[in-house]
Amino acid sequence: MEKASDNLSSLYGKTLFLDKLFSYCPGCGHGIVTRLVAETIEAMGIREKTVSVVGIGCGGFSHHYMDIDAIEAMHGRSPSVATGFKLASPENFVFTYQGDGDMSAIGLADLLHAANKGLPITCLMINNTVFGMTGGQMSPTSLPGQVTATTQKGRDPHIHGYPILVPEMMLAMPGVKYLARESVADAPAIRRAGKSLRRAFECQEKNLGFAFIEFIVPCPTGLKKSVLESYDWCKNQMTAYFKPAVFIDQTE
Template sequence: MQTLADYYGKTLKFEKLFNYCPGCGHGIITRLVAEVIEEMGIREKTMAVVGIGCGGFSHHYLEVDAIEAIHGRSPASAIGYKMALPDHIVFTYQGDGDGSAIGLHELMHAANRGMPITTIMINNSVFGMTGGQMSPTSIPGQVTATTPKGRDVSLHGYPILVPEMMRAMKGVAYLARESVVNAKSITKAAKSIRNAFECQIRGLGFSFVEVISPCPTGLHLKVADAYKYTATETLDYFKPQIFKNALENDNEI
């Protein structure tokens, strides 16, 4: 029987199947998710629910079952799946546009509900797939396709700090902001992703990891310059930290 890999290998060249732009942080984060799932031995019972946008390509590179939800509705779809199959590990993989714009209400209610699912939100501070427009997380002064003179908070408001909004919710078990701007930050991001899944496995509540990621295409910068910009300008506003960690108080540790 011909496998899907055989089919694609014969009809398309594999190097044409990678959807992320050169230097995009999504590639790093997708690999971290894959490695954590493999290391934890949960692949056979893991379901990915992806959003619309660049993050929607992530399941192409993960050997797990996946659902593509309509824009912003990944948390609702994940909750439905988790209720039907509570022994499965369910996570959403969303961009900042999908998670903090059209899907912000879904995300907040999922977090407040405390359902043991996991959300990984990649924040690259632009709507990357549709042309680099300002997103809810574009930082003050950031030049985008829709803010050619930079984001003006007096006109556009302030960037949304999603984890800070969730911090007081009792249903949230693990809450972190990480980045992938260098090797040290990548190691920390991997640990947070693992902790988020661990909280779900133990049924401690909702877990959320925001990962700050460079978007060279959306920033109109060379790859090295995009990482430098993200490490300085973006992280100056979105400061990486662990906000909540129920694992520290779990008696099973």
């Protein structure tokens, strides 16, 4: 009997593993970004040379759903690992897949210096405003007033600081050739995110320089919301602070 995945395989090709048991929670925004990544790799025909460097956190699972080589780096260090890898093996396509905790908390220096070096690698930050895997603690990107496991009365910027705007920190770096913030809050946003991802990947394929995208995604489990509520929150609260935009596009 024909399996449902056979039909899907013809649609998605070889990159996406459709039979792999999914470990993202229901409604998790990672599922959408991971699919977009797989589709982009498939569409560009770069699967066999692609290496994913993943962070610690739920984003670390992303490579399990793709038929690509992967390196699970130490917490926050993926951009440095990718830098060393790309220098030693420029013929490979290398991207990092990290959450907001991995990238904007412990790994911010690694990211910014990788960006500033301007090497042709691609870094993706999946921002759901919480440490999801460890139980919904505050992250540097948690919104003012956001209740988390470690900010029971809501994030107070006077104590915890303000949500960090990561791509904006790279605006003055000439080595960054593609820089964007996208969201997966609804279908049009996901379509835009897919196009943006293609640009960011092509930036590396054309050997132009560093590319970065922040994806604003919901984490129903970490946010303690239903799936629908979390998407609503993503669309209305998160993107109000983290405004989607293509900041730099020098890929032409």
